[in-house]
Amino acid sequence: MSDADWDAIAPFFYARWDAAAQAHAASEVAQTHEETAEIYASGGAFAPDEARAAVAGMDARVLLLAGEVDSGPLRRIAADIAQLIPRVELVVQPGAGHYPWLDDPRRFTGTVATFLGRESAGLDV
Numbered sequence: 001m002s003d004a005d006w007d008a009i010a011p012f013f014y015a016r017w018d019a020a021a022q023a024h025a026a027s028e029v030a031q032t033h034e035e036t037a038e039i040y041a042s043g044g045a046f047a048p049d050e051a052r053a054a055v056a057g058m059d060a061r062v063l064l065l066a067g068e069v070d071s072g073p074l075r076r077i078a079a080d081i082a083q084l085i086p087r088v089e090l091v092v093q094p095g096a097g098h099y100p101w102l103d104d105p106r107r108f109t110g111t112v113a114t115f116l117g118r119e120s121a122g123l124d125v
Helices: 003-013 019-026 034-039 048-056 075-082 105-120
Strands: 062-067 088-093
Touching (some): 062 075, 075 088
16 A cells, blocks of 8 residues: 555544644654565564464453444454454443544543542452
């Protein structure tokens, strides 16, 4: 994909294509390590069977937060992923895209704080 292609689809990662989203998208290049990005999804980078076994054996609480309008992962895919993790809490943030902390920072931080608060209180999911 060319840079122009990525620029054309950038708005689809956000719930709103407002000034905050545009500024965030514009900062992406400065935050990207190109060499790592090139190999991220290269051949052999993923081992699905090993990954499934690893998460199935996890003894940790996991917050899986998905945006309602995120295109990756879609809500149904996030739900499928949640089925693989023994102690998961799946939360779908209403109206959020791929960057839920931009779309509704208060709701995002509240969700994370609530999850972490249960951990510090010794409560389990």
